[in-house]
Amino acid sequence: MSSGFLKDGTLRNSIGFGSSISIAPKLSISAKYSYAEIKGRLESGGSDYNFIANHQQFRVSFQYSLSKHIRVYAGPTFNFLATNYRLLEPTRPSGMLFAHTPFMGQSGNSHGQPTQFAANAVYSQDYRKMESWIGFEAGLAYSIKFFTRP
Numbered sequence: 265m266s267s268g269f270l271k272d273g274t275l276r277n278s279i280g281f282g283s284s285i286s287i288a289p290k291l292s293i294s295a296k297y298s299y300a301e302i303k304g305r306l307e308s309g310g311s312d313y314n315f316i317a318n319h320q321q322f323r324v325s326f327q328y329s330l331s332k333h334i335r336v337y338a339g340p341t342f343n344f345l346a347t348n349y350r351l352l353e354p355t356r357p358s359g360m361l362f363a364h365t366p367f368m369g370q371s372g373n374s375h376g377q378p379t380q381f382a383a384n385a386v387y388s389q390d391y392r393k394m395e396s397w398i399g400f401e402a403g404l405a406y407s408i409k410f411f412t413r414p
């Protein structure tokens with residue numbers, strides 16, 4: 265499990281699994297998969313969007329142990345992000361709109377008769393955006409062992 269904050273302050277939690285395989289006395293390769301779901305609200309161009317983003321990541325890294333507790337690692341990351349957006353906005357300005365319809369009076373002349381339309385109708389527009397990219401990560405890790413096995 266891991267947690268972090270996005271640029272806008274939204275909390276991102278993820279869960280995943282991985283394994284490391286030793287390929288030489290101080291060298292190993294690790295593979296990790298993680299999945300995260302992010303929910304939020306976005307305002308763009310005067311419209312409000314609710315969104316759910318599903319981020320999947322696969323990492324492969326080579327690790328080299330410099331000492332018992334310190335290692336360096338580097339490798340590519342493969343990412344896939346699917347975001348579902350839901351847009352809610354009024355179809356017309358709030359209140360009532362009027363249109364004139366012809367009305368035949370007793371004298372046979374046409375007169376404009378106001379007709380009301382409900383303007384608070386709301387529609388929902390859903391769409392999905394999918395993205396993928398390849399990244400790279402490198403770092404220095406320090407491991408602490410709190411308990412030793414007998």
